[in-house]
Amino acid sequence: MFTQPQDQVTNKMLLIVLISLVFGSFLNVCIYRIPRKESIAFPPSHCSTCNSSLKPVDLIPVLSYFMLRGRCRYCGEKISIQYPIVEAMNGLLWILLYQRFGLGVDFYGFALLGSLLLVISVIDIHTMEIPDELSIFGGITAVLFIALRQTITWSPEALLSAIIGLAIGGGFFLLIAVATGGDMGGGDVKLAAFLGLWVGWKLTLVFTLFAFIIGAIVSVFLIALRIKGRKDYIPFGPFIALATMISILYGDLII
Secondary structure (H helix, E strand, C coil), X not given: CCHHHHHHHHHXXXXXXXXXXXXXXXXXXXXXXXXXXCCCCCCCCECCCCCCECCHHHCCCCHHHHHCCCECCCCCCECCCHHHHHHHHHHHHHHHHHHHHCCCHHHHHHHHHHXXXXXXXXXXXXXXXXXXXXXXXXXXXXXXXHHHHHHHCCCHHHHHHHHHHHHHHHHHHHHHHHXXXXXXXXXXXXXXXXXXHHHHHHHHHHHHHHHHHHHHHHHHHHHHCCCCCCCCCCCCHHHHHHHHHHHHHHHHHHC
């Protein structure tokens, strides 16, 4: 009589994993096409080298990469390891969020945000830019998320916290951008601003602190390993994104 609830939890987690992996495959499409100003809907998935249309068997998240040994079935061109990594990371992220929040508004909202941050991070790593349309999408979904939360439980304090978070996130990073003469990019400012709106002022302070701690640690390792030089630009968006998810998952405990 006590096994059924556990079975239900297991089934939900399995379903979340499957959906998150499939959604992770779509994230790879966004990562590839958005910087190129291409439609994320058309044409259907195809090899970027030979333009061959990919069949369902070629698009099984994570598994297809290993089944094809990391090469296109049609032209033999290497497939980036990024594809299964993004899919797997999205799956892990959704499971952590489910364990933290269960199924509900917070899970759905933060799962969408986490996937968005994954796209932003990889694009920033590749291009050193955060597309404005992704920041706009992040801001719009933040407003919708807040509105939905407020309809469920009216809380002036939560609404005020979001507004202050927007001001702190955007304002602090804007000051850094001005003080450093543009070393902190405008994309990072917009990213921090809409994330402040998403998580409120307390968690904005947490993700700001952790973004610089993580950024410093990673930068030291990259320089020590001679992957980057002291004067090389290192995109800061991924650090903000990772710090934000840490604050969402563990921020209350950290505080």
